[in-house]
Amino acid sequence: MDIQYEKSIRILKALSDENRIQILSLLKNNELCACVLQENLNLSQSGLSYHMKILINSGLVDSRQEGKWTHYKINEKNAKEAIDIFKKILNQNN
Numbered sequence: 001m002d003i004q005y006e007k008s009i010r011i012l013k014a015l016s017d018e019n020r021i022q023i024l025s026l027l028k029n030n031e032l033c034a035c036v037l038q039e040n041l042n043l044s045q046s047g048l049s050y051h052m053k054i055l056i057n058s059g060l061v062d063s064r065q066e067g068k069w070t071h072y073k074i075n076e077k078n079a080k081e082a083i084d085i086f087k088k089i090l091n092q093n094n
Contacts, residue, residue, distance in 0.1 A: 004085070007059070007081075007085065008085050008089070010057060010058040010059070011058050011059070011060065011082045011085065013054065013058065014054050014055050014057075014058035014060055017051065017054075019041060019043065019047075019051050020051050020054060020055055022040075022041055023037060023041065023051060023052070023055060023061075023072075024055070024060065024061075024074065026040055026041075027061065027072060027073060027074045028074060030073070031071050031072065031073035032071065032072060032073075033066075033069045033070070033071050033072075034048060034052070034069055034070045034071070034072065035069060037052075037072065052070075052072060055072075058078075058082075059075055059078035059081075059082075060074065060075060060078055060079055060082060061073065061074060061075060062074075062075045
């Protein structure tokens with residue numbers, strides 16, 4: 001399977017859930033701690049962890065440890081690539 005195709009599938013999966021869209025919306029302007037995301041989304045730790053794993057695997061989000069907390073931010077390069085992928089998909093039918 002083509003690498004670009006696999007990447008597109010991971011990104012589409014990441015964007016197919018309302019919680020993950022809300023997470024990306026919260027992260028759009030700055031890095032946030034998992035504790036802040038949990039509070040804003042009313043998710044359990046395991047629920048947030050599940051969604052973050054999908055977002056990280058898609059390449060849309062990066063993480064880093066600071067003490068006992070994980071901090072997340074949008075991966076700008078991969079987010080721009082995702083936009084380019086969608087543009088290509090949309091233009092294939094034109």
